[in-house]
Amino acid sequence: MTTAEPVYWDPFDAALARDPYPLYARLREEAPLYYNDRHDFYAVSRYTDCQRGLADWQTFSSARGDILEIIQANIELPPGTLIFEDPPVHDIHRRLLARLFTPRRIAQLEPQIRAFCERVLEPVAGAERFDLVEAVGAEMPMRVIGMLLGIPEADQPTYRDRTDAALETEDGGRIDHEEILITEGFQEYLEWRKKHPSDDLMTELMTAEFEDETGQRRTLTDEEVLTYCSVVAGAGNETTGRLIGWFGALMARYPETRRELVADPSLIPNAIEEILRFEPTGPFTARYVTKDVEFHGGTVPAGSAILFIQAAANRDPRRFDDPDRFDIHRVSQHMSFGVGAHYCLGAALARLEGKVAAEEILRRFPDWEVDWDAAELAQTSTVRGWKTLPLVIRGA
Ligand code: HEM
DSSP states (O other): OOOSSOOOOOTTOGGGSSOOHHHHHHHHHHOSEEEETTTTEEEEOSHHHHHHHHHOTTTEEOTTOSSHHHHHHTOOOOTTOGGGOOTTHHHHHHHHHHTTSOHHHHHHTHHHHHHHHHHHHGGGTTOSEEEHIIIIITTHHHHHHHHHHTOOGGGHHHHHHHHHHHHOOOTTOOOOGGGSOOOHHHHHHHHHHHHSOOSSHHHHHHHOOEEOTTSOEEOOOHHHHHHHHHHHHHHHSHHHHHHHHHHHHHHHHOHHHHHHHHHOGGGHHHHHHHHHHHSOSSOOEEEEEOSOEEETTEEEOTTOEEEEOHHHHTTOTTTSSSTTSOOTTSOOOOSTTOOGGGOOTTHHHHHHHHHHHHHHHHHHOSOEEEOTTTOEEEEOSSOEEEEEOEEEETTO
């Protein structure tokens, strides 16, 4: 549907957070290559364009960051921030971290994740209402990262608060690039861990040998270990927390699906995929353009910033039948974990967290509504999701 006014999209516009999808549909159809002159960036929104661009790191570089305002601030980022690097250095750093995200290590976390869910859901058992984000979503992902890193349980809330403070922007706001890496909190833990090595990610990071980009075999410096910890904490926290919020919201909006999942929990993993497609917690990813490139007959000049809108690609009718229908039985193949060299290293962990949380919530609370008037949705420049999601429990 074309309207008289040319389509205008401002990724910092907080008012768009509630329902950005009609605007994304207009971008896909009316401006498949979009340019915003106020914030000086390009954007593409069709599935094939996002896939092509995100897979092509030579043209669409991550070396200046993957967040629009970080790219535009043109700051020097320390080595080891693999999200903000290109191959070949990126691949060396990623291989090192990937060794630690093995399927075995992730699977081993399941009983601990379940025990954590049981513990936080216990106090709300029998309640008539509770905030799902506060009870589970806000805390669980950083706890799980703590389990992975081996942070002693008593210290974990402190680490979560530090990471949240660094990543949280005001609604519609921008990330403060001075705060993008939070290594300070992990420093004390690193010192402690050196004296108490164990079977955890931090110990392995300190002791893993690898060949660096100069061909030298070595272990990571303390500073590099801290950067890695901070990258994992930054990438895996709010993204996964918001997924749990979307689960709560969509299960209230689609009660028949919720009943289906209660009757057959084996459908939960595919439901998580559909939630990730339908409401991706990270709606878009930015890149720096290294050489002139064409989309739909228009040129994006070298030196530009471009946004790949995965949330729009996930609903491209060229790729998905009836894309605005929430259907937990479809084979999703969404783009919410990225594409290519930077494909999310924590995807298996995020899926596991989503599955375990969904199982534990549905087992205790098979029927709920959301108090929509009290619920609060927020979009920052990196994530979109519920800050507050009060569930009203039926049959409590
Ligand atoms: C629902 C939850 C999550 C979503 C939607 C998500 C999404 C993404 C996306 C889109 C990227 C690619 C960014 C880019 O191309 O610039 C990415 C990268 C990454 N993610 Fe996740 N993520 C989630 C959870 C996690 C978790 C739980 C962890 C770890 C504990 C994690 C660790 C990482 C890392 C280390 C990278 C960088 C990979 C690289 O640059 O090679 N993520 N994630």
